[in-house]
Amino acid sequence: MIEVFLVLLVTALSASLLGVFLVLNKQVMTTDALSHTILLGIVLAFFITDELRSPLLIIGAAAVGLITVYLIEFVTRSGLMKHDAATGIVFTGLFAAAVILVSRYADDVHLDIDVVLMGQVLFAPLNRIDIFGISLPYALVQLTILLMINTLFVLLFYKDLKVSSFDPVYAAAAGISTVLIHYSLMTLVSITAVTAFDAVGSILVISFFAAPAATAYLVTKRLSHMIWLTLSTAAFNSLAGCALGYFTDTSIAGSVAFISLLTFFIVFIFNSTRLLSKVYKKA
Amino acid sequence: MTEIAVSVKNLTVAYNNAPVIQNLNVDIKKGSRTAIVGPNGAGKSTLIKTIMKLIKPVAGQSFIGGSEAKSALKTVAYVPQKGEVNWDFPATVFDVVLMGRYVHKGLFKRPNQTDKNIALSALDTMKMTAYKDHQISELSGGQRQRVFLARAIAHNASIYIMDEPLQGIDITTEALIIKTMKQLQSEGKTFLVVHHNLTTVPEYFNDVILLNKEIITSGPVADVWTEGNINAAYQEKGDKEWTS
Amino acid sequence: MDILTSYSFLVVALGTVILAAAAGIIGSVSVLKGQSLIGDAVGHATFPGVVLAFMLTGVMETSILIIGAVSLGIIAFLLINMMTERSKISLDSALAIVLSGFFGLGMALKSYIQGNPNFNGTQGIDDFIFGQAAYILKSDVYLISLISVISLILFLIFYQQIKIYVFDPVYARTIGINVKLINVLILIMTILLIAAGLKSVGAVLIVNILIAPAVIGMLWSNKFSSVLAVAACAGALSAFSGTYISTALTGIATGPAIILSLSICVIISMLAAPKGIVLKKYRMKKLGESL
Numbered sequence: 104m105i106e107v108f109l110v111l112l113v114t115a116l117s118a119s120l121l122g123v124f125l126v127l128n129k130q131v132m133t134t135d136a137l138s139h140t141i142l143l144g145i146v147l148a149f150f151i152t153d154e155l156r157s158p159l160l161i162i163g164a165a166a167v168g169l170i171t172v173y174l175i176e177f178v179t180r181s182g183l184m185k186h187d188a189a190t191g192i193v194f195t196g197l198f199a200a201a202v203i204l205v206s207r208y209a210d211d212v213h214l215d216i217d218v219v220l221m222g223q224v225l226f227a228p229l230n231r232i233d234i235f236g237i238s239l240p241y242a243l244v245q246l247t248i249l250l251m252i253n254t255l256f257v258l259l260f261y262k263d264l265k266v267s268s269f270d271p272v273y274a275a276a277a278g279i280s281t282v283l284i285h286y287s288l289m290t291l292v293s294i295t296a297v298t299a300f301d302a303v304g305s306i307l308v309i310s311f312f313a314a315p316a317a318t319a320y321l322v323t324k325r326l327s328h329m330i331w332l333t334l335s336t337a338a339f340n341s342l343a344g345c346a347l348g349y350f351t352d353t354s355i356a357g358s359v360a361f362i363s364l365l366t367f368f369i370v371f372i373f374n375s376t377r378l379l380s381k382v383y384k385k386a
Numbered sequence: 387m388t389e390i391a392v393s394v395k396n397l398t399v400a401y402n403n404a405p406v407i408q409n410l411n412v413d414i415k416k417g418s419r420t421a422i423v424g425p426n427g428a429g430k431s432t433l434i435k436t437i438m439k440l441i442k443p444v445a446g447q448s449f450i451g452g453s454e455a456k457s458a459l460k461t462v463a464y465v466p467q468k469g470e471v472n473w474d475f476p477a478t479v480f481d482v483v484l485m486g487r488y489v490h491k492g493l494f495k496r497p498n499q500t501d502k503n504i505a506l507s508a509l510d511t512m513k514m515t516a517y518k519d520h521q522i523s524e525l526s527g528g529q530r531q532r533v534f535l536a537r538a539i540a541h542n543a544s545i546y547i548m549d550e551p552l553q554g555i556d557i558t559t560e561a562l563i564i565k566t567m568k569q570l571q572s573e574g575k576t577f578l579v580v581h582h583n584l585t586t587v588p589e590y591f592n593d594v595i596l597l598n599k600e601i602i603t604s605g606p607v608a609d610v611w612t613e614g615n616i617n618a619a620y621q622e623k624g625d626k627e628w629t630s
Numbered sequence: 631m632d633i634l635t636s637y638s639f640l641v642v643a644l645g646t647v648i649l650a651a652a653a654g655i656i657g658s659v660s661v662l663k664g665q666s667l668i669g670d671a672v673g674h675a676t677f678p679g680v681v682l683a684f685m686l687t688g689v690m691e692t693s694i695l696i697i698g699a700v701s702l703g704i705i706a707f708l709l710i711n712m713m714t715e716r717s718k719i720s721l722d723s724a725l726a727i728v729l730s731g732f733f734g735l736g737m738a739l740k741s742y743i744q745g746n747p748n749f750n751g752t753q754g755i756d757d758f759i760f761g762q763a764a765y766i767l768k769s770d771v772y773l774i775s776l777i778s779v780i781s782l783i784l785f786l787i788f789y790q791q792i793k794i795y796v797f798d799p800v801y802a803r804t805i806g807i808n809v810k811l812i813n814v815l816i817l818i819m820t821i822l823l824i825a826a827g828l829k830s831v832g833a834v835l836i837v838n839i840l841i842a843p844a845v846i847g848m849l850w851s852n853k854f855s856s857v858l859a860v861a862a863c864a865g866a867l868s869a870f871s872g873t874y875i876s877t878a879l880t881g882i883a884t885g886p887a888i889i890l891s892l893s894i895c896v897i898i899s900m901l902a903a904p905k906g907i908v909l910k911k912y913r914m915k916k917l918g919e920s921l
Contacts, residue, residue: 127475131726132667139834181907183900184845187666192845195838196893199886202760202835207881262488262496269475269485276438276464277489277541278456306674306737310730317723320476324521329476347738354741360734367727368709375716474718523718 104349110242111341111359114299117250118311119337120257121292123330126316127268132187133289134312136175136194137168138296138305143201144168145297150208161297168293171197172286242302249298256291257330260284265326307356314363315340318370340366389416390452391545391576392437397446399432406432408600410446415593417574419567421581421607424597425620430580431467433597434547437578438464450545460489463543465534465551473523479533480518483508486540501540508539511566528559535563545576553582564590587611639877645771646830646869646888652778653827654843654865655785655858656819661844662796665721668710670837671729673824675706677833678736680758685743690754692770692829699758699825706732707817733833761832761885770829777826781819788815793854830873831885839865842892849903868892 125131141164148163171193178189230241257264267274267281275281292312299308319332343366344359351358392414399407407429414420422430435441437448439456450458463486486508487501497505509515512532522530531551538546546567552560567577567590581587587594588607596602596610602619603610633639660666676699683698684690706728713724743749757765785792795802795812803809820840827836847861872888900906 126720126723127472129720129722132670132722135667135670135726135729178900181900183849183905183907185661185664185666187664188661188841188845191666191670191837191841192893192896195835195842195889196896199835199838199889199893202886203882203890206883207879262485262491265477265481266485266488268472269477269482270466270471272435272440272466272470273464273485273537275440276459276462276547278459279488306730306733309726310734313723313726313730317719317727320474320723321717321719323476325478325481326476351738351742352745353738354734357734357737357739357741360730361732361738364727364731364734367731371713371717371719 106240106243107355108341108345110240110246110302111345111355112338113243113246113250114303114308115311115315115337115341115359116334117246117253117295118299118308119315119333120250120253120330121288121295122312122316123319123326123333124264124268124288125292125312126320131309131313131317132190133172133175134292134296135309136190137171137293138300138308138312139194140171140197140201141165141168141293141297141300142205142305143197146201146204150204161294161301164297164300165290165294167197168296169290172289172293242298245298246302249295253291253295256287260287264288303359304356307360310360310363311337314360314367318367321367321370321374336366390414391416391418391450392578393449393452394433394437395447395449397433397436397448398444399429399436399441400444405444406599407436407443410597410601412595412601412604414576414578414595416576417571418593419571419577419579419591420593420595421579421587421591422595422597423581423584423587423616423619424602428598428619430597431549434464434549434578434580438462438547461544463538463541463546465531465538465546465548467549468527468530468553473530475522477522478519479514479522479525480505480509482522482533483536483540486537486542489541504542505536505540508536511539512536513562526556528555531555531563532559535566539566539570544574545578546570548577548579550580550582552586584616633874633878639873641768641771642766642830642877643870643873645766645774646873646884647866648778649774649823649827649830650839650843650865650869650888651862652781652865653823653839654847654861654863656781656816656823657840658844658847658858658861659792659796659816660820661841661848666841667725667837668707668721669820669824669840671710671725671732672703672706672821673833673836674729675732676700676703676821676825676828677733677758678702678739680828680833681736681739681743681755684755685739685749688749692767693773695758696773696825696828699828700821702732703821703824704817707821757832758828759832759834760883761828761830761835762883766829774826774830777822781823784815784819788812792816796854831888832883835885835889838889838892839869842889842896843868846892846895846899846903849899849905851904864892864895868895 122131125134144164144167145160147167148157148160152159174193175186175189178184178193179186184192231238232241232244234244263279263284267279267284271281296308299311315333315337316329318336319329323329323332340363341359344362345355347362348355348358390413394410394412397407397410398405410433422433424430432441436443437450438459447454451461483505484497484501487497487505491497506515509518512535514529514532514536517525517529522533525533535551551563571577579591581591588611592607593605594607594611595604596615596619598619603615657669660668679698679700679702680695682702683695687694710721710724710728713719714721740755754765791802791807791812794805794807795809799809823840824836827839831839843861843865844857846864847857850860851857868891869888872891873884875891876882876884876887901908
């Protein structure tokens with residue numbers, strides 16, 4: 104059980120850290136899109152390799168995730184439709200294709216649609232890898248490496264990320280490559296979504312990207328504070344959700360996603376009532 | 387011969403099918419306070435965004451300090467229009483001003499104590515030191531504009547490009563911005579400002595560009611700021627041709 | 631050919647065609663208002679409603695499950711509204727939080743009843759995630775038709791008001807249109823259609839039949855009434871071919887099949903429609919030559 108929690112925790116931290124910038128840039132629904140469409144990449148790569156544990160699956164999925172981002176932006180830039188309509192159309196189209204491929208051609212293998220949405224975090228510890236003689240869950244190792252990469256990215260590009268999400272025009276005018284920053288961020292988001300998706304399913308991935316960062320955004324005044332609070336909230340949500348799922352014997356991924364919504368609302372209500380009292384004082 | 391800070395040659399910019407700016411030629415003198423004036427849709431914001439290489443022109447070139455390269459943009463500080471910024475961003479006044487130093491820091495480098503001191507003194511110039519730790523969403527329109535000018539000062543640019551900096555702000559801030567502009571001009575800085583208030587043009591600027599898709603006229607305010615030229619810019623010129 | 635004349639196929643196809651035509655028309659409003667993805671969040675949010683309705687009543691009766699779906703859909707919408715109006719949270723973040731939180735609740739509840747001997751016949755719940763027209767009953771088709779027809783009649787009655795509201799809400803208010811009422815009306819129609827479509831299209835992909843027909847319509851015309859007409863036709867056509875494919879070939883869920891048909895229509899329209907890429911390139915080239 105400890106290992107299940109650790110997998111959740113590391114996933115939550117890697118996704119929510121990038122989620123900070125997605126929330127600030129109003130791009131969270133893009134993760135909704137790509138966390139669904141990566142299934143198409145997994146399926147296609149599976150047809151090529153015929154093996155579920157191949158690293159090609161991850162690469163294929165990450166590639167399709169990126170293609171999703173590019174496609175949405177290409178369609179939006181062409182001026183044919185608005186960004187939100189493009190998001191909705193691109194993701195449902197690619198996901199529908201994936202669902203049909205899975206149900207028609209891969210029904211007999213372990214590519215269950217339910218698992219795609221809901222993940223199987225309970226099974227994550229079953230897949231193990233030996234490092235320096237210590238047996239560790241494969242997913243945990245994978246996600247820990249990813250967490251380190253994401254942390255390094257945010258540390259190195261902190262000021263560029265900050266100025267390009269606060270004031271993109273100024274940033275671009277000052278010669279900071281906002282396009283490069285944007286695509287690097289989305290590449291990492293895509294890779295994180297794929298890796299996390301395998302363990303916790305697409306719905307919880309979206310929740311990890313959105314909920315902790317939005318919760319922190321409600322109450323913080325500085326970016327650095329927002330990042331710390333996001334990470335703490337993500338850890339809390341994983342712990343509380345994991346416990347809820349464990350004790351009620353329900354889907355752990357589902358419980359964590361639901362708890363994340365609750366945490367947000369508790370902070371939301373606390374925050375708006377305090378604002379109310381401020382208004383009363385002034386009046 | 388006076389030095390040229392910004393130069394635009396044969397510039398044409400189009401969105402979709404309609405040209406917004408057509409065959410534009412203009413030079414902005416180094417050390418000038420130049421206003422860009424014209425009716426809505428005249429292409430004022432488009433012009434400055436093209437100068438900053440944010441929009442790719444259909445034809446023509448723009449030069450900053452004689453250079454067409456993107457790296458020349460480092461000498462330019464941009465003061466954005468209010469709507470372009472995410473006001474709910476979790477940043478304090480000091481954070482925003484410090485962003486003006488980012489351009490001088492290569493990849494991976496954080497602002498150091500010198501940068502912080504520069505930011506503090508820029509805040510002092512704009513009389514915003516008391517608000518240093520306030521979140522930007524708590525500021526009034528005038529205060530926000532002061533913060534942005536402070537950021538441009540911290541940037542230590544030689545050319546300041548501003549998009550309607552005086553729109554919707556209080557008189558004190560307006561006076562302070564103009565005073566600061568004149569002070570910086572005396573240090574050799576150039577200002578290129580999109581301006582909407584026709585009555586204050588002669589008082590605030592020494593050069594003016596009258597724009598309506600193409601240059602109506604440009605030059606020293608004393609020479610070109612005439613009723614005839616202003617009317618020429620503000621009549622709905624050539625509109626039927628392009629809106630069809 | 632025998633499928634096309636089979637009675638059960640025709641019944642199911644009739645249901646999906648009416649539904650998609652109605653969704654195309656009603657969905658146009660949210661697309662024009664730039665709120666396309668609300669349907670996605672509300673669609674996902676109906677899932678726990680279906681499970682809850684089943685848990686409370688113990689019967690797998692479509693009309694009861696739809697009531698559950700509509701209730702949770704409305705709650706989700708109200709929460710999204712509250713979040714965006716009373717805090718600095720953007721619509722984008724609000725949608726993602728509500729979508730994942732509600733669907734997560736559905737997942738938890740579903741896993742609870744599946745492991746519980748008190749609940750029998752939970753298998754049917756999965757059909758609400760991706761839609762399976764093969765299991766659609768005649769009574770389901772009546773329900774879908776009823777909901778679609780009611781939505782369309784409401785839309786027709788308020789057509790003028792809706793039209794003004796879509797293009798200029800401020801003006802609409804000044805000439806005395808009850809903007810709040812129109813808003814609520816559109817919302818209820820949308821949620822009802824989503825709930826009606828769950829069994830044939832599914833909660834995850836339902837947003838597509840609300841957006842894609844409208845986008846197709848907007849590519850072919852600038853006139854509101856023509857946009858709606860094209861949207862309805864595109865929706866109906868894709869629903870028919872999707873249902874056909876899903877019935878003719880084994881192992882293909884109906885929802886994804888309809889959506890793939892719609893996606894093909896979108897791609898064709900993006901290229902060939904009057905406002906599409908090909909003609910636009912041609913016009914730009916002409917402009918370049920004339921300069």
